[in-house]
Amino acid sequence: MNALTENIKPWYREPWPWILMALPAAAVIFGLFYAWLAITTQDGLVDDDYYKDGLAINRTLDRDKAAKTLNIKAQLMVGDDPTHLRLMLQGGQSGTLPQHLRLKLLHPTRAGMDQVVDLTQRGEGYYEGALKSLGPARWHLVLEDTEKKWRLTGTWHVPKDHSVALDSKG
Incomplete structure (x- = not known):
């Protein structure tokens, strides 16, 4: 070789x-x-009916303006137990605050993680509600009355923020 x-x-x-x-x-x-x-996996960013959502934007803007006109403001507080929410609501020209409020917690990218919390009035302007545990994220908050006449919005950085101010953008 x-x-x-x-x-x-x-x-x-x-x-x-x-x-x-x-x-x-x-x-x-x-x-x-x-x-x-x-x-x-489901793509939570794509909306099934974006055209209908586009048509509804004026109603949403009117609800923001109504909250600004009524001078409604809210402060959301979270204690040591993150599943227990407290909310202080002030304002309203009529002088009477609603008995129930609805708080929507919207995850920025996963619609499947969104939650709706029903808040019940426990005293004048003082509301309480319970929610499921939230993961760390920058949650978008929408507070509205049950009749959907007005709404307030805000952003909650979980777990960093223990208090969040909600206001109208109108």
Whole structure:
């Protein structure tokens, strides 16, 4: 045998072909994983009826203006127990505050994590309610009366904020 042929190994015993094949193989594996992920998870950012939501924007703006006209403001407080909410509501020209309020907690990217909390009046301008545990995020808050005449909005950074001011944007 020749000295050159004695030192040559078969291709599958060399490291470089395997290294070069690993990159395309990894791309195929990750591509299949991302395809599976796209199929099995719901995209919470896409709205099914965006046209109808666009038409409803004027009603939403009118509710913000109504809260500003009534001079309604609210302060949301969270104690040591993060599932117990307290809210102080002030304002309203009629002098009577509603018995029940609805607080929507909207996750910025996952609609499946959104919650609605019913708040009940426990004293003049003092409301309480219970919610499920929230994960850390910047939650969007919408406070409204049950008749949907006005609304207040705010942002709650969980778990950093223990108090959140809600106001009208109108």
